Amino acid sequence: MTHAYIAGVGNTAFGRLEGLGTLDLMAKAAKQALADAQLKRSDIDGVLCGYSTTMPHLMISTLFCERFSLRPNYAHGMQLGGATGAAMLMLARELVISGRCKNVLVVAGENRLSGQTRDSSIQTLAQVGHADFEVPNGASVPAYYGLMASRYMHETGVTNADLAEFAVLMRNNAIRHPDSHLTTPITIEDVLASKPIAEPLRLMDCCPISDGAMALIVSAQPSGALKVRMAGAGQAHLHQHLTAMRDVMDCGAARASAIAFKEAGLSVADIDYLGIYDSFTITLLMLLEELGFAARGGAAQRLRKGDYGQHGVLPLNTHGGLLSFGHCGVAGGMAHSVEAYRQFQGQAGVRQVRTPSHAFIHADGGVMSSHVSLILSREA
Amino acid sequence: MTLEQTPLALAQPFIDGLVNNEIRFQYCNACGAAQTFAHDACQHCGAEDLGWKKSSGHGTVYAATIVARAPSDAFRALAPYTLVVVELQEGARIMGHAVPGVRIGDRVVASFFVHQGQTLIRFEK
Helix, strand or coil: CCCCCEEEEEECCCCCCCCCHHHHHHHHHHHHHHHHHHHHHCCCEEEECCCCCCCCCCCCHHHHHHHHHHCCCCEEEEHHHHHHHHHHHHHCCCCCCCCCCCCEEEEEECCCCCCCCCCHHHHHHHHCCCCCCCHCCCCHHHHHHHHHHHHHHHHCCHHHHHHHHHHHHHHHHHHHCCCCCCCCCHHHHHHCCEEEEEEEEEHECCCCCCCCEEEEEEEECCCCEEEEEEEEEEEEECCCHHHHHHCCCCCCCHHHHHHHHHCCCCCCCCCEEEEEEECECCCCCCCCCCCCCCCCCCCCHHHCCCCCCCCCCCCEEECCCCHHHHHCCCHHHHHHHHHHHHHHCCCCCCCCCCCCCCCEEEECCCCCEEEEEEEEEEEC | CCCCCCCCCCCHHHHHHHHCCCEEEEEECCCECCCCCCCCCCCCCCCCCCCEEEEECCCEEEEEEECCCCHHHHCCCCCCCEEECCCCCCCCCEEEEECCCCCCEEEEEEEEEEEEEEEEEEEEE
C-alpha cells in the first residue's frame, strides 16, 4: 500500500508585510517548501491552494501554477474557512494514497492585514453569520464565539482566568519563533484587563489579523532526517452557524478525531505533540477538552501543571498558534502542521521538543462548524 | 413575454413575521419537530413537508454576550449591546437582542424594536 508523507514545508514571517500580495506570499512559502523537500518544479504533479479573501479569484490554483511555473495534472482551490489547510492536507493524502499524484503542493497565503478592503471584510463577516437570522442583529465574529463561550463556561465552570492561560502560553511560544507576529510578553492580568470585545471574550482572547503564507508538500516518498507519515485523517460537519450548533459539548471535533484515530490505529494516549486550532482562547480550550486531551473543564489545570509546555507531555502549538504567531486566513491554520513537521525533523531550534512519535492536528472552520483532524506519525 | 414571479425567499415568513412583531418558526408536518432557521428538509426526520407557526415569544436564554465592539457603523451607536440565543418554548433556537443583565437560564419573552428601518427582536425578563 502506498503511504503519504509530509516531505517538506515552507513559510513566510507573519505580521505586516507591506507591498506583498497573495501570490507573492504563496510563492515565497512554496519555494521554501520545494527546497526543503529537495524537489524540482517538474516533480509537483498536484497543487491545492487555499482561498484568499483579498484575492477572490475563480481559479487561484492554476493562477498560482502559471506564475510559479508549475504544470500539474491535478489542481484546484479549496474553501472551508479555518479548516481549509487541514482539509487540503487530508485531500493531498488521499490523492497520494490513491496513486493519483506523487507530490502534492499545498499552499496558501494572504495579505489579510495590509491588503484588506472594507468591502471584503464586510463580505467575509456576512458569510460567518446567517444572513437572515444572525447578521441583521449586528452580530460580529467575536460575538458568535462569545455566545458559544458563555454556554461552554456555563456548562463546565471554565473561567476567564482559565482562558487567559492559553493566551499567555501562545504568546510565550511565539516569542521563541523568529517569524511570529506578536512577541510582546503578556501576563494573565494583561489578558483579563484587555478591552472587552464580546463578553466573555476580551481583546487578548482573540487572534490578530496578519499577512503571511505557508506551504507543505505531501508525497509518496518521505524526505528529511525522519519519515513523517500521515497516518490518519477525519472530518465532521454538523452545522454552519452558531445558532444551529445543537450542543457545545458535541460540536463535531470528537467525531472527526474518532475517524482519524481509527484509521491510524491509535488513541489519545499515543499522542505526544498537539497542533490545535486557536482562533480564540475558547476555541483552543473547547477543542482540547472535546478531543479528549483534557477532561471537561480541565484544560487550564493541565496547562498550569505544565503538560502543554515545551517540555511537558503534550507540547501544544509551539510556534505560538493563531493567537500569537498570527492569523492570515488559510495559512494561519496550516502553521500548526508546518511546526509539527519541524518538530519531527528536529528543526525547531530553541522551541524543539523531545522528538514526537505521533502528532495530532485539528482545525475548525466557521464557528466550530467544520472539523478536520490529522495524525502524523514518525515511521521507523 | 411575461416575467416569472420572484420566488419567495426561504426565510421570508420569518422576516415578514418580525414586521408584524411576531416570531415565526418553521416546523415539520411529518414529525412535528421545530426547526432552528429555515430548511429545505426537516433537521430531525428529513421530511420535506415543512410549514410555519407563530411562537409564543417565550423562551429560555441558552447563550449570552455583550458586544462592546460593533461590526458596522449601523450598530456602533447601540454598543455595548446584549445578544442572546434563546431556546423558544416551542423548541427552535433564535438569536436576538436582550435587555442588559439577562443571564443563561433566564426565562424571557420577546419584544420588538426598529433599528435603521429593520425590525429586530429584543428579549425581556
